[in-house]
Amino acid sequence: MTDLSPIPETSRAAAVQEIVTPGGLKVWLVEDYAVPLVAVQFAFRGGASQDPIEQPGLATLLGGLLDEGAGPYDSGAFHEAMDDLAVHLHFSVDRDHLAGHFQTLTRNLDPAFELMRLAVNEARLEQGPIDRVVSQLVASLKRELKDPDAVASRTFRAAAFPGHAYGRAARGEIETLPKISRENLVDMRAKLMARDNLAIAAVGAIDAATLAAKLDEVFGALPAHASLLTVPPAAMSGVGARIITDIDVPQATIRFGRPGVERDDPDFMAAVVVNHILGGGAFTARLFREVREKRGLAYSVYSHLQNYDHAAMLVGATSTKNERAAESLAVIEEQIADLAARGPTEEELAKARKFLIGSYALRFDTSTKIAGNLMQLQLEGRPTAYLDQRNKLVAAVDLDAAKRAAKKLLGDGKLLVALAGRPTGM
Amino acid sequence: MNLPQAAASPQPAASGAHAGPHIAHSRLDNGMEVVVIPDHRAPVVTHMVWYRNGSADDPPLKSGIAHFLEHLMFKGTKNHPQGEFSSLVSDLGGQENAFTGHDYTSYFQRVPREHLGTMMEYEADRMTNLVLSDEVVAPERDVVLEERRMRTDSDPSAELSEAVQAALFAHHPYGTPIIGWGHEIETLGREDALAYYERFYTPENAILVVAGDVQPADVEKLARETYGRIPARGAPPVRRRPQEPPARARRHVSLADEKVEQPTYERVYVVPSARTAEPGEAEALEVMSHLLGAGQSSRLYKQLVIDKPVAVAAGAYYMSSSLDATRLWVYGVPAEDVSLDDFDVAIDGVIADFIANPPGDKEFERAKTRLVADAVYAQDSQVALARWYGAALAIGETIEDVSGWTARIEAVTPEAVVAAARKWLDKRRAVTGYLLPEATA
Numbered sequence A: 001m002t003d004l005s006p007i008p009e010t011s012r013a014a015a016v017q018e019i020v021t022p023g024g025l026k027v028w029l030v031e032d033y034a035v036p037l038v039a040v041q042f043a044f045r046g047g048a049s050q051d052p053i054e055q056p057g058l059a060t061l062l063g064g065l066l067d068e069g070a071g072p073y074d075s076g077a078f079h080e081a082m083d084d085l086a087v088h089l090h091f092s093v094d095r096d097h098l099a100g101h102f103q104t105l106t107r108n109l110d111p112a113f114e115l116m117r118l119a120v121n122e123a124r125l126e127q128g129p130i131d132r133v134v135s136q137l138v139a140s141l142k143r144e145l146k147d148p149d150a151v152a153s154r155t156f157r158a159a160a161f162p163g164h165a166y167g168r169a170a171r172g173e174i175e176t177l178p179k180i181s182r183e184n185l186v187d188m189r190a191k192l193m194a195r196d197n198l199a200i201a202a203v204g205a206i207d208a209a210t211l212a213a214k215l216d217e218v219f220g221a222l223p224a225h226a227s228l229l230t231v232p233p234a235a236m237s238g239v240g241a242r243i244i245t246d247i248d249v250p251q252a253t254i255r256f257g258r259p260g261v262e263r264d265d266p267d268f269m270a271a272v273v274v275n276h277i278l279g280g281g282a283f284t285a286r287l288f289r290e291v292r293e294k295r296g297l298a299y300s301v302y303s304h305l306q307n308y309d310h311a312a313m314l315v316g317a318t319s320t321k322n323e324r325a326a327e328s329l330a331v332i333e334e335q336i337a338d339l340a341a342r343g344p345t346e347e348e349l350a351k352a353r354k355f356l357i358g359s360y361a362l363r364f365d366t367s368t369k370i371a372g373n374l375m376q377l378q379l380e381g382r383p384t385a386y387l388d389q390r391n392k393l394v395a396a397v398d399l400d401a402a403k404r405a406a407k408k409l410l411g412d413g414k415l416l417v418a419l420a421g422r423p424t425g426m
Numbered sequence B: 001m002n003l004p005q006a007a008a009s010p011q012p013a014a015s016g017a018h019a020g021p022h023i024a025h026s027r028l029d030n031g032m033e034v035v036v037i038p039d040h041r042a043p044v045v046t047h048m049v050w051y052r053n054g055s056a057d058d059p060p061l062k063s064g065i066a067h068f069l070e071h072l073m074f075k076g077t078k079n080h081p082q083g084e085f086s087s088l089v090s091d092l093g094g095q096e097n098a099f100t101g102h103d104y105t106s107y108f109q110r111v112p113r114e115h116l117g118t119m120m121e122y123e124a125d126r127m128t129n130l131v132l133s134d135e136v137v138a139p140e141r142d143v144v145l146e147e148r149r150m151r152t153d154s155d156p157s158a159e160l161s162e163a164v165q166a167a168l169f170a171h172h173p174y175g176t177p178i179i180g181w182g183h184e185i186e187t188l189g190r191e192d193a194l195a196y197y198e199r200f201y202t203p204e205n206a207i208l209v210v211a212g213d214v215q216p217a218d219v220e221k222l223a224r225e226t227y228g229r230i231p232a233r234g235a236p237p238v239r240r241r242p243q244e245p246p247a248r249a250r251r252h253v254s255l256a257d258e259k260v261e262q263p264t265y266e267r268v269y270v271v272p273s274a275r276t277a278e279p280g281e282a283e284a285l286e287v288m289s290h291l292l293g294a295g296q297s298s299r300l301y302k303q304l305v306i307d308k309p310v311a312v313a314a315g316a317y318y319m320s321s322s323l324d325a326t327r328l329w330v331y332g333v334p335a336e337d338v339s340l341d342d343f344d345v346a347i348d349g350v351i352a353d354f355i356a357n358p359p360g361d362k363e364f365e366r367a368k369t370r371l372v373a374d375a376v377y378a379q380d381s382q383v384a385l386a387r388w389y390g391a392a393l394a395i396g397e398t399i400e401d402v403s404g405w406t407a408r409i410e411a412v413t414p415e416a417v418v419a420a421a422r423k424w425l426d427k428r429r430a431v432t433g434y435l436l437p438e439a440t441a
Helices: A058-065 A075-085 A106-122 A127-143 A148-160 A182-192 A208-219 A268-279 A286-293 A322-342 A346-364 A367-379 A386-395 A399-410 B065-072 B084-091 B113-128 B134-153 B156-168 B190-200 B216-225 B281-293 B299-307 B340-356 B361-378 B382-394 B399-403 B405-410 B414-424
Strands: A017-020 A026-031 A037-045 A088-093 A097-105 A198-204 A242-246 A251-259 A301-307 A312-321 A416-421 B024-027 B033-038 B044-051 B095-100 B105-112 B206-212 B251-257 B264-271 B311-318 B326-334 B430-437
Touching: A017 A208, A026 A208, A026 A367, A037 A106, A037 A367, A058 A088, A058 A097, A058 A127, A058 A182, A075 A106, A075 B299, A075 B361, A088 A106, A097 A106, A097 A367, A097 B361, A106 A208, A127 A182, A127 B299, A127 B311, A148 A242, A148 A251, A148 A312, A148 A416, A198 A208, A198 A367, A251 A322, A251 B134, A268 A286, A268 A301, A268 A322, A268 A346, A268 A386, A268 A399, A286 A301, A286 A312, A286 A322, A312 A322, A312 B134, A322 A399, A322 A416, A346 A367, A346 A386, A346 A399, A346 B084, A346 B105, B024 B216, B033 B216, B033 B382, B044 B113, B044 B382, B065 B095, B065 B105, B065 B134, B065 B190, B084 B095, B084 B113, B105 B113, B105 B382, B113 B206, B113 B216, B134 B156, B134 B190, B156 B251, B156 B264, B156 B430, B206 B382, B264 B340, B281 B299, B281 B311, B281 B326, B281 B340, B281 B361, B281 B405, B281 B414, B299 B311, B299 B326, B299 B340, B311 B340, B326 B340, B340 B414, B340 B430, B361 B382, B361 B405, B382 B399, B399 B405
Parallel strands: A026 A198, A242 A416, B033 B206, B251 B430
Antiparallel strands: A017 A026, A037 A097, A037 A198, A088 A097, A251 A312, A251 A416, A301 A312, B024 B033, B044 B105, B044 B206, B095 B105, B264 B326, B264 B430, B311 B326
16 A cells, blocks of 8 residues: 655744734734635633632623623624624633634625724623623523532632632632622723733734734724732642532542642653653543553543643543442552652653654644634743744653653642542442 | 543534535445545545444344444454554544444544555454454443443433433434433443444445545545455445334423522424435525524524523524434523423414514525535534535435535525424424423422
8 A cells, every 4th residue: 555645844833923013912823825714812811810709700701791792782783793794703711811712704804803803892791791691600500510520620629729719610609690790890801901911823814914903903902001910829739638529420520630740840741741641632541541441430531731820730530430439549549659650661651752742733723723722822921933842842751751750740649539429438 | 432522422413515625526346435625734634434324223122332333443453453553543643533423423533644544444444354352342331331321321401301302203213312221231242243343334334534635536546455455245234214203292301300400491393304305495494593593693592582581591403414304402591580381482482473573684694694604614624524524425415415505505595494484393393301400390
């Protein structure tokens, strides 16, 4: 059989134009005319960690209201305008960011960018939509009250970060959401949405000059400086604790974790490799093999590095029938202890490096994914050159580094464990 | 399927299309179809094989066998023992997975383009050389039972949906969950899996779909050198499914559970699919369901969530891609203090109003704009395109059916939309499901 020839590796960074707009915005652009679309991803640093203690969910609510009426349009008219142009525009909020996601057909470029400008600058934040979005958030929280997955992750988070913004509910509480006022939202918008905490990336059929002019229209009138609360570093607590929440279901959902490795730690990439070996998203990971393939204990089992701006964790999860939950957890703990003590084998390391290097390309296969990745790198403070350096950093992880990172990441192997269900024998 | 993200659930409506790349379509001598979707933006390929059999083809007493076999297809062959294929995909930095629907089963890998031929060799190998031992079958059956506990048995809303589907189809196997019923999964063994494999995993029953940085001639050559070596088995397997009798009774199911804090509502109608509809009817249903329930400009959202408001969410959805008669969902989350009975009446009101006051030109054009644009947006994802063509061919549609979809949507008239609503949104064709807190049972 004759296979296709490989395409020589090209510089991914060389495809990225670093633009500074006339208005002073820094933007990364990949110009590509293969499909008549333009995607823009942007994010304001801040997010749910900026919620006042008595108002969890404020940033999430703000994000949910930006496309609920703006400028001359009330909520219904704004959505009709988006439909008439077939534009995709929505906002999302996580612990550290309020992000915007935009995609348009090139033939509607001007009016589509105008809708984005209105949402960013002139969202009406009217009482009707506020009440509606609050009721939607409350309904979704009610649906999760006794959902095993949601219960386990809520319990885990509260135990991991007591008294810290990361321990609170990013989407708010059923009791407090209705108390949030329009003034609270206006105030949050003024503090959060500014030019100096903004990262923007664009991909698609648009040239740099046109994009720059459009983005200056969208973001140029925002305040120059955000006014953010200082979020203190959060050291994870509760390690060694095991918290069981009783729910009448046949399966126990298990969430586990321990402190992770910071992104700027010299061993961070080695920790990424070690996590891949432990519980990364491939059929070759140790947890997949030991928990699922060999013993049939679970359908889903994984671990990943959770790096917030002010905290780093290793977290993982699985779900096993109640009678075998203790066994599942014991297998997970055994794998973590073994990897901490002995580190990976040379073969495991080589395979993990190969996977991580080869799979990087698949993160860049749609314009929205490319834009999202470019935005993320900016938020992490990386240069465009990182796009080419990243695989070299993976390749440089040798056995010493991997063993060191395994010790750092997995240490004494102790875990914070939150279970939801009716596990027996624990 | 193997990784948790891919569900043993019906695929989204395979009703997309686009005026984008030129699709090549051919057939190997042994009957296997070959579809190539060029996309030269990145040096990667998506390689999929679709089999024209899904859970609705499970033999009696063997519900879940299509899905269970899909899991077992990762257990190795005569030539490549368990783990070798996955290990190779991992070394290439590739992605792999599989999924089972009511009408098809599909396997895929995404890898750098130069490894396409190798993927084809391995996939062709496991079309005929699967090896199963009781030692690997038993723990994998436990995995599937855990998958069922995770997706359904621990989630009252999933249990309700299962009950609604079971009530909706009195006779047709779409009423049986794709993953199977727990008590039957427990009895599935090696022999069942191999018998099913022998029957359905043949070149005549398979469709190869390759999307990515490739030329059709190169893919066809590689296909001949791999899949083309598998001997033809004769006629493709015949799907014989019990068909639904006429629906005459409105049905209602409710599920009350102590874990439910937020009531929810669904109503599901049996309606024609892209395969069973009269010409233009599936497209009219597509536009109708969009007008009725897609997004915040839809009738259901406007009238029930914004104007009244009796709900915090409401919408509708039509799954056109189906071999036999399919389903149209209307769903909602009632506002606090609104009973599900009152919400049910409100839904009826919206539908009656839709027929009495059909959409005007602007509303009608808006729906078409969104639907047609979705086909352009789809060109941004080679995986989405590969899935659309694969699913369409697997239910017996043609390449032309898919590529002509946009034009057929453009041709839908307001009269056809109203006629579709009048004819098919008949409560005698529907099951209504209530999810309730236990105290209200």
